[in-house]
Amino acid sequence: MAKSKRKSVKRVKPVPGPALASATPVTIRDVARKAHVSLSSVSRVLTEHPDVSRPMQLRVLKATAALGYEPDFIAQSLRRGVTHTLGFLIGDISNPVFADVIRGAEDHARSMGYAIMLTNSEGDPELDAKYLHLFLRRRVDGIILSTAETGSPQVARALLDPTVPFVVLDRDVPPNARVSMVFGDHASGMRQATAHLIERGHTAIALISGPEHLKPARERIRGFRAAFEAAGLKPNSDFVRIGSLRPNFGRDQAVDLLRRADRPTAIIAGSNRLLTGVLEGIQQTDFVVGRDLALAGCDDVDLARLYRPPISVVIRDQYKLGQVACELIIERLANPEAPIRTVTLPTQFVARASSDFPWPPAQSN
Amino acid sequence: MAKSKRKSVKRVKPVPGPALASATPVTIRDVARKAHVSLSSVSRVLTEHPDVSRPMQLRVLKATAALGYEPDFIAQSLRRGVTHTLGFLIGDISNPVFADVIRGAEDHARSMGYAIMLTNSEGDPELDAKYLHLFLRRRVDGIILSTAETGSPQVARALLDPTVPFVVLDRDVPPNARVSMVFGDHASGMRQATAHLIERGHTAIALISGPEHLKPARERIRGFRAAFEAAGLKPNSDFVRIGSLRPNFGRDQAVDLLRRADRPTAIIAGSNRLLTGVLEGIQQTDFVVGRDLALAGCDDVDLARLYRPPISVVIRDQYKLGQVACELIIERLANPEAPIRTVTLPTQFVARASSDFPWPPAQSN
DNA sequence: CTGAAAGCGCTAACAT
DNA sequence: ATGTTAGCGCTTTCAG
Numbered sequence: 204m205a206k207s208k209r210k211s212v213k214r215v216k217p218v219p220g221p222a223l224a225s226a227t228p229v230t231i232r233d234v235a236r237k238a239h240v241s242l243s244s245v246s247r248v249l250t251e252h253p254d255v256s257r258p259m260q261l262r263v264l265k266a267t268a269a270l271g272y273e274p275d276f277i278a279q280s281l282r283r284g285v286t287h288t289l290g291f292l293i294g295d296i297s298n299p300v301f302a303d304v305i306r307g308a309e310d311h312a313r314s315m316g317y318a319i320m321l322t323n324s325e326g327d328p329e330l331d332a333k334y335l336h337l338f339l340r341r342r343v344d345g346i347i348l349s350t351a352e353t354g355s356p357q358v359a360r361a362l363l364d365p366t367v368p369f370v371v372l373d374r375d376v377p378p379n380a381r382v383s384m385v386f387g388d389h390a391s392g393m394r395q396a397t398a399h400l401i402e403r404g405h406t407a408i409a410l411i412s413g414p415e416h417l418k419p420a421r422e423r424i425r426g427f428r429a430a431f432e433a434a435g436l437k438p439n440s441d442f443v444r445i446g447s448l449r450p451n452f453g454r455d456q457a458v459d460l461l462r463r464a465d466r467p468t469a470i471i472a473g474s475n476r477l478l479t480g481v482l483e484g485i486q487q488t489d490f491v492v493g494r495d496l497a498l499a500g501c502d503d504v505d506l507a508r509l510y511r512p513p514i515s516v517v518i519r520d521q522y523k524l525g526q527v528a529c530e531l532i533i534e535r536l537a538n539p540e541a542p543i544r545t546v547t548l549p550t551q552f553v554a555r556a557s558s559d560f561p562w563p564p565a566q567s568n
Numbered sequence: 569m570a571k572s573k574r575k576s577v578k579r580v581k582p583v584p585g586p587a588l589a590s591a592t593p594v595t596i597r598d599v600a601r602k603a604h605v606s607l608s609s610v611s612r613v614l615t616e617h618p619d620v621s622r623p624m625q626l627r628v629l630k631a632t633a634a635l636g637y638e639p640d641f642i643a644q645s646l647r648r649g650v651t652h653t654l655g656f657l658i659g660d661i662s663n664p665v666f667a668d669v670i671r672g673a674e675d676h677a678r679s680m681g682y683a684i685m686l687t688n689s690e691g692d693p694e695l696d697a698k699y700l701h702l703f704l705r706r707r708v709d710g711i712i713l714s715t716a717e718t719g720s721p722q723v724a725r726a727l728l729d730p731t732v733p734f735v736v737l738d739r740d741v742p743p744n745a746r747v748s749m750v751f752g753d754h755a756s757g758m759r760q761a762t763a764h765l766i767e768r769g770h771t772a773i774a775l776i777s778g779p780e781h782l783k784p785a786r787e788r789i790r791g792f793r794a795a796f797e798a799a800g801l802k803p804n805s806d807f808v809r810i811g812s813l814r815p816n817f818g819r820d821q822a823v824d825l826l827r828r829a830d831r832p833t834a835i836i837a838g839s840n841r842l843l844t845g846v847l848e849g850i851q852q853t854d855f856v857v858g859r860d861l862a863l864a865g866c867d868d869v870d871l872a873r874l875y876r877p878p879i880s881v882v883i884r885d886q887y888k889l890g891q892v893a894c895e896l897i898i899e900r901l902a903n904p905e906a907p908i909r910t911v912t913l914p915t916q917f918v919a920r921a922s923s924d925f926p927w928p929p930a931q932s933n
Numbered sequence: 934c935t936g937a938a939a940g941c942g943c944t945a946a947c948a949t
Numbered sequence: 950a951t952g953t954t955a956g957c958g959c960t961t962t963c964a965g
Contacts, residue, residue, distance in 0.1 A: 273705055274705075275646075275705070275707065276705045276707060277642060277645045277646045277707050278646055280642045281642045281646050286642065296670055297667045297668075298667075299870075301667075302661045302663075302667075303662070305688065306661060306688060306690065309688055313687075318687065318706065319685075319686065320653075320684075321670075321684065321685070321686040322678075322683065322684070323671060323674055337683060340638055340639075340640070340641045341642070341653075341683065342640065342642050479870050479874060482874045486874070486876070505664075505844050505869075505870075505871050506870050506871045506874060509844060509847045509851070509875070510874070511851070511875075511876055
């Protein structure tokens with residue numbers, strides 16, 4: 204591609220074919236020539252070095268504008284050892300909450316002069332490791348990690364002695380990992396949700412949750428149990444279904460639960476993806492949310508807000524999650540002495556018609 | 569960052585402070601030294617140049633493995649003039665269909681050795697232009713463009729004489745733009761949807777659509793009208809609401825339509841984001857989908873699939889959209905002689921309970 | 934088949 | 950204040 208057609212063509216034997224409108228990369232050299240100054244002067248002007256005379260500055264700027272010159276990022280990166288690029292690894296881009304997380308991270312990154320390279324491992328821990336590696340080889344300045352459901356040992360190892368600032372979102376890290384972290388306070392939100400259901404009269408409450416080795420799932424289970432304990436009750440252990448975050452798991456467990464003779468009167472889906480599955484399961488068994496059972500989920504997705512009846516959810520500020528992650532990275536980039544930090548963001552339960560009615564309902568048919 | 573601590577330290581005066589576990593970037597030099605060969609030999613082995621002797625190859629590979637050497641992407645990019653990176657500009661990452669588009673693009677890109685740099689302009693045409701620019705400065709090898717609702721003149725100009733392969737998704741381009749394109753056949757799907765409603769007995773059908781300057785919206789409007797024409801009917805022009813893709817527009821228009829004395833008996837939302845707004849509007853006016861009116865939308869989002877009743881939609885293969893976009897770029901990267909191409913992907917209407925019943929309904933109370 | 938050396942485009946020490 | 954020059958880490962001619 205960049206065959207360069209400046210004086211350095213000495214040894215390049217360009218293919219005789221037509222140039223086919225190839226780009227005309229203006230280099231700093233062209234600017235220097237045009238402004239009749241040295242390369243370094245151009246560089247100084249453009250990097251706003253203090254030691255530049257007014258007239259020089261003007262000549263350079265004029266030439267720069269005239270030629271439409273813009274420094275080559277790659278060359279700058281190589282020379283400066285800094286790419287102004289952040290890697291953002293998403294374990295599951297199909298999860299709608301990530302749109303907000305990405306927006307939050309990117310808005311902040313852009314405002315600080317960073318671009319984000321996004322990759323999606325779609326739940327595959329090997330891809331996690333592969334992409335992490337790729338980020339490093341591409342010399343990103345920092346990495347935001349929201350890894351797959353299953354952790355990768357290689358990723359874990361990389362966190363022990365990171366070569367660039369890392370921030371891990373809502374995941375466990377090895378004991379002495381030297382990385383920043385952002386967590387949602389999922390336990391608190393789930394505790395509120397569970398307490399709300401208990402208060403409305405439910406005791407047969409089911410929780411369908413992701414695996415316990417996943418920090419958010421574990422926290423939610425903890426919050427669920429805490430609410431029971433606070434009420435002096437014990438959850439029916441048959442109703443706590445711990446498995447996976449995949450919608451199908453939610454569907455299957457919901458079906459199984461609802462077909463029991465002693466079926467639960469309320470179900471909590473422990474993630475937004477599980478909620479879609481749970482809804483499928485409920486529909487499959489012909490029960491009706493808000494009449495036959497109460498339902499609550501996590502994250503304020505369209506589906507929850509617009510469902511009839513609207514579904515109660517534990518919400519969190521996803522945009523902020525991305526933003527904070529980015530901040531934690533960039534603050535360490537700006538100041539290498541800055542310590543790693545852990546930030547916990549609040550969650551909050553929002554009661555809606557799917558659960559906000561007394562149980563048993565006034566007229567149960 | 570990369571202060572380098574090899575023999576080249578001649579003029580670099582390293583800060584006396586502690587090295588703070590800085591990365592140990594193994595370079596090709598280290599490998600050459602360890603293998604007792606020249607730099608170029610290492611390079612040849614690793615780039616799989618044919619002219620390398622067996623023993624040499626083995627020595628180099630051994631040294632490479634021993635040191636855990638990996639070529640620096642940035643340096644390779646600068647030298648080769650190729651970054652193996654594709655820019656993907658998304659105009660609206662909040663749209664859930666993009667998760668699939670991204671997956672499609674990225675899976676293919678990865679399989680071909682490319683990474684994707686994703687940016688989100690969130691509907692802002694100025695950001696579109698800015699990001700496009702950024703991509704170019706970062707020397708991406710190709711660009712996938714799914715721009716904001718409103719076009720940017722700067723972006724349009726860039727398409728006239730592109731310096732790298734472009735592919736534009738579902739957007740108009742200037743008359744002699746030299747770019748590949750991927751379109752959805754939105755007219756066809758919308759025509760099917762409208763015909764289906766007419767067939768079920770509706771004539772008072774409303775369409776809430778994005779602006780006509782947006783290609784997909786325009787196509788959908790065309791399909792809508794075509795279906796009426798084919799049935800020998802004329803759509804009520806009061807029922808065709810052309811404005812924006814924002815959910816609020818959908819909500820407001822739905823409310824306005826449903827409050828009319830001569831309200832429509834069926835509504836089609838011309839995009840998945842509009843559908844969320846339309847549902848809000850319907851709920852706000854206390855009408856019930858599937859009883860008081862029929863409803864159809866676009867794209868097979870969770871909301872449509874899991875709503876009660878399930879909502880009929882015009883579907884398309886979003887994953888494939890991303891994949892094809894990527895293919896179109898990479899095929900031109902692999903073969904610079906490859907022509908620009910335009911691919912149209914099919915859409916299909918899927919009837920569900922929200923519309924798949926005769927009108928007027930058997931028992932209308 | 935191998936090594937020496939030029940140089941991608943830029944920045945920053947060094948030397949005026 | 951400005952110019953000269955040495956590289957960043959790599960690939961690729963060119964010479965042997």
